[in-house]
Amino acid sequence: MAKTQTAAPKRGLAGWLRRSSGAQAFGLLLPSLVFLGVFFLVPLFIVVAVSFATRSEYGGVQWSNYNLDSYKSLFTDFAGGFDPLYINIFMRSIWFALLTTVLCLAVGYPFAFFIARRSEKWRASLLLLVMIPFWTNFLVRTYAWELLFRKEGPVNGVLQGLGVIKDPLQMLFTDDAVVVGLVYGYLPFMVVPLYAAIEKFDFSLIEAAQDLGASTFYILRRILIPLTMSGILAGSILVFVPVVGSYVTSDILGGGKTIMIGNAIQNAYLHNGNWPFGSAMSIVLMAIVTIATVIYFRVAQGGAKGEMI
Amino acid sequence: MSAIKIPQSGMEQMQAAITTADTPASSRSDARVAAHPPRSRITLPAWLGDTLMRANAVMLFIFLYAPILILIVFSFNDSKSGVNWSGFTTRWYQQLFQDSEMGAAAFRTMQVALVSTAVSTIVGTLAALALERFRFIGKTIFEGVMYLPIIIPEIVMGLSLLLFFVAVGAQRSLVTVTIAHIVFNIPFVAVIVRARLHGFDKRLEEAAMDLGANELETFRRVTLPLLMPGIIGGALMAFTLSIDDVIVTQFTAGPNSTTLPLKIYDTVKVGITPEVNAVSTLLLLASIVLVMGSLLFQREKKGK
DSSP, rough: OOOOOOEEEEEEHHHHHHHHHHHHHHHHHHHHHEEEOOOOOOHHHHHHHHHHEEOTTTTEEEOOOOSSHHHHHHTTTTOOOOOOOOHHHHHHHHHHHHHHHHHHHHHHHHHHHHHSOHHHHHHHHHHHHHHHHHHHHHHHHHHHHHHHHHHHHHHHHHHHHSSSSSSOOOOOOOOOHHHHHHHHHHHHHHHHHHHHHHHSSSSSHHHHHHTTOOOOEEEEEEEEITTTTTHHHHHHHHHHHHHHTHHHHHHHHTTTOOHHHHHHHHHIIIISSHHHHHHHHHHHHHHHHHHHHHHHHHHHHHHHHHHOO | OHHHHHHHHHHHHHHHHHHHSSTSSSSSSSHHHHHHHOSSSSOOHHHHHHHHHHHHHHHHHHHHHHHHHHHHHHBBBBSSSOOOOOOHHHHHHHHHHHHHHHHHHHHHHHHHHHHHHHHHHHHHHHHHHHHHHOOETTHHHHHHHHHHHHOOOHHHHHHHHHHHHHTTTOOSSHHHHHHHHHHHHHHHHHHHHHHHHHHHOTTTHHHHTTTTOOOOIIIIIIHHHHHHHHHHHHHHHHHHHHHHHOOOHHOOOOTTTTOHHHHHHHHHHHOOOOOHHHHEEEEEEEEHHHHHHHHHHGGGOEEE
């Protein structure tokens, strides 16, 4: 099953492992193979199977009756007529994800550029400051926005104090609140790969272009953005994919009004007990995620080829 | 196939960034660049661009940290409604520690986190060793499967496990929650340990063997200690992910296995309470401390 690597050292653990590599590699991989196989891959296949199954009376699944009904009900109402309800939910989720991605890119790019231009000591600290919220409790951070966005909350207070508004705005439970929450939650996913790309960028190219008389816009369009495209694409996919399937943010800040795919799936599963329908929506969600990653991969590969010329 | 490959590049990006955070650009000599900030004899003056970027950075840091600070401040606010500041108090914390339900939820959270961290650290480390040191048939596919849990929507992972446990007739309990946490933690541990293995100086192992150590001794006395920062870093990260998880837990928990984040989630959906501010603050501080610890351990690798 396994081939030994060429130029393997003869001694040490590495050498020892390589000399009997097949069994060793298999032995090391066995636990994760078992765990991920049984508790990750098998469950995914069950989701596919259930999406074609029929809902049983008491909220479970009839494992014997397979059909396309759950997929059909994505487009139709109870009577079988056309109903855009779920199509709209999917479109809204994709729209929110795109909007979040673009907003993260718009504020994240200059931010990453700024960090990449600091001295070595500052760069590490600034990047750490970006990473800390990323690794802290997502739920709690989203909930904190509920405090900020309240009618009597600090944001309204500051705006009223500055005389920008007279009466407090209804910010909580709106689409805008959800998008702000999403940008907040996923911004580090954008900044980190952008930073990684910009940090590798050779800034003397900008000087050279300037010496040759290029305008700021030209430098951005023809030098900086193309050469940091890998970071832009990686950041975009890392934001888009989790946002399109998210539901905690829209649940807390949208107050049930802004329903995204995740909310609809959660409702189908935990409240309506319609598992086949929830599974069908999950399959469509995964299809969206897969399409997005395939597009990413195509564009990224095309870009890599372009860079070589 | 291509879909399977993506998560790697995504994780590599994140990993690259984490690693660069550890050793800022030691590879690039940028003294020249730093000495000559981009001067411009064209449309946009350099100072303007720099000022705008500085303002943008300040605003983003406020954006990132204001909610966290507000939450902490409100947890000490002596007002039941929590709207206006009415003095400093620690009574919400006192109330919290007397709340037996919260205490039970916290205890369950710790149980799940400890067990899932221990198992996923061992399993993930073994997988990292295999992936970094061997070339074998199907390696690309395995790497894809390995990193898929990171990119798949969490809600899909949660409901797939729910269906699985129902299908095999397992009662949802702390055991099912722990299994779910192990599954999403394994890839994170593997990625972090693998990064550490990547910069491993194999000559140290050879030297140990030359000096007469056998394979087991070499592994125990040389390889393992050198890998330890990566392993501890991965373990702390797994622990953090576990004590923070809502989505997967929601689908795999039974009636008597409510964890702290689930309890917070249920409370938050009803309304804002000072007690939730207090427990949220504690959870937030716990994860900040753990992550800082994790990053410190990972950073040590470049310390020589």
